[in-house]
Amino acid sequence: MRRKLAAGNWKMNGTAAALAEIEALIAAHPAPAADILVCPPATLIHRAAKLAGGSAVAIGGQDCHAEASGAHTGDISAEMLRDAGASHVILGHSERRADHGERDEDVRAKARRAMESGLIAVICVGESLAEREAANTLDIIGGQLSGSVPDMATGENLVIAYEPIWAIGTGRVPTTDQIGEVHGFIRARLERRFGAGVGRSVRLLYGGSVKPGNAAGIFAVPDVDGALVGGASLKAEDFSPIIAALEAA
Numbered sequence: 001m002r003r004k005l006a007a008g009n010w011k012m013n014g015t016a017a018a019l020a021e022i023e024a025l026i027a028a029h030p031a032p033a034a035d036i037l038v039c040p041p042a043t044l045i046h047r048a049a050k051l052a053g054g055s056a057v058a059i060g061g062q063d064c065h066a067e068a069s070g071a072h073t074g075d076i077s078a079e080m081l082r083d084a085g086a087s088h089v090i091l092g093h094s095e096r097r098a099d100h101g102e103r104d105e106d107v108r109a110k111a112r113r114a115m116e117s118g119l120i121a122v123i124c125v126g127e128s129l130a131e132r133e134a135a136n137t138l139d140i141i142g143g144q145l146s147g148s149v150p151d152m153a154t155g156e157n158l159v160i161a162y163e164p165i166w167a168i169g170t171g172r173v174p175t176t177d178q179i180g181e182v183h184g185f186i187r188a189r190l191e192r193r194f195g196a197g198v199g200r201s202v203r204l205l206y207g208g209s210v211k212p213g214n215a216a217g218i219f220a221v222p223d224v225d226g227a228l229v230g231g232a233s234l235k236a237e238d239f240s241p242i243i244a245a246l247e248a249a
């Protein structure tokens with residue numbers, strides 16, 4: 001049985017005042033039937049982790065470097081995230097692939113380091129609109145999976161987030177059939193590469209315009225084990241009903 005996961009990606013949003021949203025989540029979900037993860041900007045990780053210590057809310061980073069330390073101005077290592085109190089890290093988000101030129105091999109190296117450091121890697125994959133319209137979605141996802149996921153992946157250290165780029169921040173959501181097709185494909189690929197035991201234990205999240213109003217329908221799709229939520233994770237009043245929908249799924 002895979003435990004469901006509701007993950008929030010705050011992206012480059014939030015200053016100290018936003019910690020109140022994490023406090024509100026902790027209060028609203030003292031013993032949730034799903035895991036809850038909030039990935040605030042790096043500047044808030046340590047404070048968020050202190051606040052969430054002993055609660056059901058886990059804290060994660062949004063990126064890490066592939067090396068443990070060194071001359072990499074502006075970067076943060078997996079070890080530093082762990083030291084700050086993070087348990088997870090999002091890797092290979094399409095915004096990092098686009099803004100920072102991250103390739104599959106970069107994501108794979110980061111994921112290896114994250115896993116070696118004891119972090120759970122939430123690796124993102126997803127096609128562009130042009131790729132979907134050219135009927136290349138599964139090829140793209142398959143390539144990203146084999147390129148970005150390291151051989152040391154297990155059900156404990158890996159989560160995959162399927163985030164179609166055209167659904168991120170647009171209010172446009174794939175049909176449940178489209179989500180089901182990609183999640184089923186990812187599951188089959190993981191089982192083929194890692195064996196049925198590991199392949200079936202990795203959690204698969206859907207991400208892209210998940211809102212309180214559409215969450216239950218998305219969570220009813222087979223092989224959807226939760227969501228990676230952007231905009232609607234910034235306010236507890238929006239994220240909380242999404243968590244509740246996942247608990248009820």
Ligand code: 13P
Nearest residue numbers: 009168169208209230231
């Ligand atoms: P939105 O939920 O704002 O569409 O963002 C999705 C996302 O990119 C989460 O990583």
